[in-house]
Amino acid sequence: MQCPHYDAGRCRSCTLLDIARPQQVRDKQAHVAELLAAHDDVTWLPPVVGPESGFRNKAKMVVTGTVEDPVLGIVGPPGPYAGQSVDLTDCGLYPPALQEAFAPLAELVTRATIRPYDLTPERDGRRVTPRDAARRGELKHVLVTLSADGELMVRLVLRSTEAVARIRKHLPWLHARLPALAVLSVNVQPAHAAVLEGDEEIVLTERATLPMRVDGITLHLRPQSFFQTNTGVAAALYRQARDWVEEIDPASLWDLYCGVGGFALHCAAPGRSVTGIEISAEAVASATTTAAELAALPAAAVVGDQDAAWWRDAVAGVRFDAGDAAGFALGTDDDPELVIVNPPRRGIGPDLAGRLEASRVRHVLYSSCRAQTLASDLKHMPSLRPRRAVLLDMFPQTGHYEVLTLLERVPA
Numbered sequence: 550m551q552c553p554h555y556d557a558g559r560c561r562s563c564t565l566l567d568i569a570r571p572q573q574v575r576d577k578q579a580h581v582a583e584l585l586a587a588h589d590d591v592t593w594l595p596p597v598v599g600p601e602s603g604f605r606n607k608a609k610m611v612v613t614g615t616v617e618d619p620v621l622g623i624v625g626p627p628g629p630y631a632g633q634s635v636d637l638t639d640c641g642l643y644p645p646a647l648q649e650a651f652a653p654l655a656e657l658v659t660r661a662t663i664r665p666y667d668l669t670p671e672r673d674g675r676r677v678t679p680r681d682a683a684r685r686g687e688l689k690h691v692l693v694t695l696s697a698d699g700e701l702m703v704r705l706v707l708r709s710t711e712a713v714a715r716i717r718k719h720l721p722w723l724h725a726r727l728p729a730l731a732v733l734s735v736n737v738q739p740a741h742a743a744v745l746e747g748d749e750e751i752v753l754t755e756r757a758t759l760p761m762r763v764d765g766i767t768l769h770l771r772p773q774s775f776f777q778t779n780t781g782v783a784a785a786l787y788r789q790a791r792d793w794v795e796e797i798d799p800a801s802l803w804d805l806y807c808g809v810g811g812f813a814l815h816c817a818a819p820g821r822s823v824t825g826i827e828i829s830a831e832a833v834a835s836a837t838t839t840a841a842e843l844a845a846l847p848a849a850a851v852v853g854d855q856d857a858a859w860w861r862d863a864v865a866g867v868r869f870d871a872g873d874a875a876g877f878a879l880g881t882d883d884d885p886e887l888v889i890v891n892p893p894r895r896g897i898g899p900d901l902a903g904r905l906e907a908s909r910v911r912h913v914l915y916s917s918c919r920a921q922t923l924a925s926d927l928k929h930m931p932s933l934r935p936r937r938a939v940l941l942d943m944f945p946q947t948g949h950y951e952v953l954t955l956l957e958r959v960p961a
């Protein structure tokens with residue numbers, strides 16, 4: 550992929566742009582194989598490789614510049630553009646429908662006079678008073694998610710609610726200018742901190758969820774729920790998990806760190822009990838909505854390869870609960886036959902790994918976005934051995950990747 554911003558030194562986010570894509574994938578495969586080298590009986594499937602550009606379904610834009618001339622992009626990295634506003638609205642990682650949303654959103658900033666926030670770090674560790682903060686402006690980030698059907702969820706991360714009434718006033722204009730807009734919300738982040746978003750979310754549109762179709766299953770994303778960055782590769786990930794689960798055909802499974810339920814709903818089947826656990830109540834609400842919809846499909850509907858009656862029976866055994874994954878697992882003596890884990894980058898940690906090691910669980914499907922923590926978690930589960938694995942190039946042009954591995958309990 551050719552990128553003028555990278556070539557000029559304005560953006561360095563794609564750390565592997567100088568390396569041809571096939572070589573990037575070979576290097577990632579070698580990296581994960583080395584991390585799992587202690588496990589010599591792993592069968593690796595061919596890597597899953599999607600397009601090298603236009604694959605990102607979400608953009609996290611820093612807003613700099615002025616009300617009259619806002620800039621959506623990043624603050625320049627060390628080098629000739631250090632600290633400068635860099636416009637990334639034409640970033641090649643975004644599909645055209647995402648790129649096209651930025652101009653109307655920049656126009657909204659001007660029309661609703663939402664002053665971009667000065668994110669420059671504090672010098673001398675000085676405390677920021679509320680008055681200082683107000684002087685620094687309001688709009689910190691614009692977060693945009695694009696669904697497979699071309700609809701948009703837009704979140705404006707603001708310092709306070711000061712601009713909310715003005716944004717509301719311009720909403721009819723924005724709907725006309727950006728017809729794909731399904732959800733617009735404001736996230737309030739008062740802290741002058743690196744943490745991207747705050748706890749308070751104010752939905753301004755009638756619709757509060759973005760329907761995200763994956764393999765025919767419509768997941769319902771709420772503003773604060775996580776979704777995989779690369780819809781095409783995420784679909785391949787869920788399909789692979791479903792294929793392995795079908796082969797094993799467990800009567801019961803847990804999907805820990807389930808987010809909006811992608812794994813759980815792909816792996817549901819009549820007669821199987823599926824429990825999804827997730828820390829974000831918003832994501833659990835999204836997953837529950839999807840399950841309820843699948844339970845009440847019109848009689849003639851077909852989702853994936855299955856008809857309405859199959860889905861009604863399949864989701865009868867599905868439930869989602871909000872909570873800490875390790876706390877849930879450690880708080881029960883029940884063991885399902887199979888466990889899916891898809892934790893954040895920090896991995897599942899020794900407590901949950903130890904719980905799985907000591908359990909009667911026969912198979913674990915571990916989907917990891919950081920193979921280093923997968924490798925260290927595996928050390929706490931010596932009885933659960935990786936048998937099959939596949940690398941999914943979820944984040945082309947960077948060193949990151951997803952790896953899905955099927956662990957099987959070895960006989961004592």
Ligand SMILES: C[S@@+](CC[C@H](N)C(=O)[O-])C[C@H]1O[C@@H](n2cnc3c(N)ncnc32)[C@H](O)[C@@H]1O
Nearest residue numbers: 775806807808811827828829873874891892893
């Ligand atoms: C990598 S995402 C995976 C989400 C989901 N499996 C999917 O495919 O979209 C990790 C998820 O773990 C959730 N999470 C973070 N800490 C958690 C915890 N202690 N217990 C349960 N879920 C947690 C996050 O909110 C996020 O949804």
